[in-house]
Amino acid sequence: MKFLENSKLEAINSALTIENGDCCVIGRLESYSCKMAGDDKRLFKTLSHEGDPNELTVLSPPQTMMSSIRENPLNYACSRKTLYYLISTLNASFRPDYDFSNAKSDEFSREPSVNYVSNFINSSLGAVLGERYNRWDIAGGLSSLLWTTINEEINLDDCHVYSYNPDLDSDPYGDEGCLWSFNFFLYNRRMKRILFFTCKAQSSSLDDKSIHEDPIDEFEFESFNTNL
Structure with a gap:
C-alpha cells in the first residue's frame, strides 16, 4: 500500500489529538493507494x-448496528483480495510495532453504509468532545470539516466501509486505560484507494506516552479552521 500525503488530512489529525477533562482523544486519518509494494506482494501471494x-x-x-440472526451472511462478505487490502492497510499504518499478516476474516466487518458509520463516529467523538466537535459557527465545527475533508479525499458516495474489531490480544489499543476505539476503512474501488480512520479515547489519569501534542485550545481551533 502506498501512503498518499495530504496536508488537509494532516491538519485534521492535529485537531483530533485533544485532551478534554479526564479523557484524551487520539485519532488519525491516512490515505493509501491500493498499489502493491514488496511486503504487500508477499502477503497477497500467501493469501492467494x-x-x-x-x-x-x-x-x-x-x-455499528445489531445484525439479525436470520440475515444472509453474504450481505457482509468481501473478496479475499479486499481482505488483503484491509490487512495491508493495517500493516502500513501500525508498522513496525504491529504485524497483522495473520489476521482472520472474522476480525473484520463490512458496515451497512457510510451513513451508519458517520453517525457512529459523530456520536463517539461528540460524546467526548462536546461543543468542540459538534458546534456550528461561522468557521464551521470540527465535525463538518472532518467529513468535508474525507469526502474530498475518497468520495463517500462510491465507498464501501469496513471495520477491524480484534480481540484484546491483537488490539493495538488494548492497553490499560483505553475507553473505546474504532478502526474504519473507507474503500473506493474505482479510485483504488482506502482512507483509514483510526481513533481511541484514553483515560487522562494514566500517563499515555503516545500523546506528543498539547491539548488544542480555542485559539488553535480557530487557526485550524482558518488554515483549511
Whole structure:
C-alpha cells in the first residue's frame, strides 16, 4: 500500500489529538493507494494460496448496528483480495510495532453504509468532545470539516466501509486505560484507494506516552479552521 500525503488530512489529525477533562482523544486519518509494494506482494501471494482472490469470505456482523440472526451472511462478505487490502492497510499504518499478516476474516466487518458509520463516529467523538466537535459557527465545527475533508479525499458516495474489531490480544489499543476505539476503512474501488480512520479515547489519569501534542485550545481551533 502506498501512503498518499495530504496536508488537509494532516491538519485534521492535529485537531483530533485533544485532551478534554479526564479523557484524551487520539485519532488519525491516512490515505493509501491500493498499489502493491514488496511486503504487500508477499502477503497477497500467501493469501492467494488459500483460495481464489475473487472468492468471497464471510466477515463478522457489523460493528455499528445489531445484525439479525436470520440475515444472509453474504450481505457482509468481501473478496479475499479486499481482505488483503484491509490487512495491508493495517500493516502500513501500525508498522513496525504491529504485524497483522495473520489476521482472520472474522476480525473484520463490512458496515451497512457510510451513513451508519458517520453517525457512529459523530456520536463517539461528540460524546467526548462536546461543543468542540459538534458546534456550528461561522468557521464551521470540527465535525463538518472532518467529513468535508474525507469526502474530498475518497468520495463517500462510491465507498464501501469496513471495520477491524480484534480481540484484546491483537488490539493495538488494548492497553490499560483505553475507553473505546474504532478502526474504519473507507474503500473506493474505482479510485483504488482506502482512507483509514483510526481513533481511541484514553483515560487522562494514566500517563499515555503516545500523546506528543498539547491539548488544542480555542485559539488553535480557530487557526485550524482558518488554515483549511
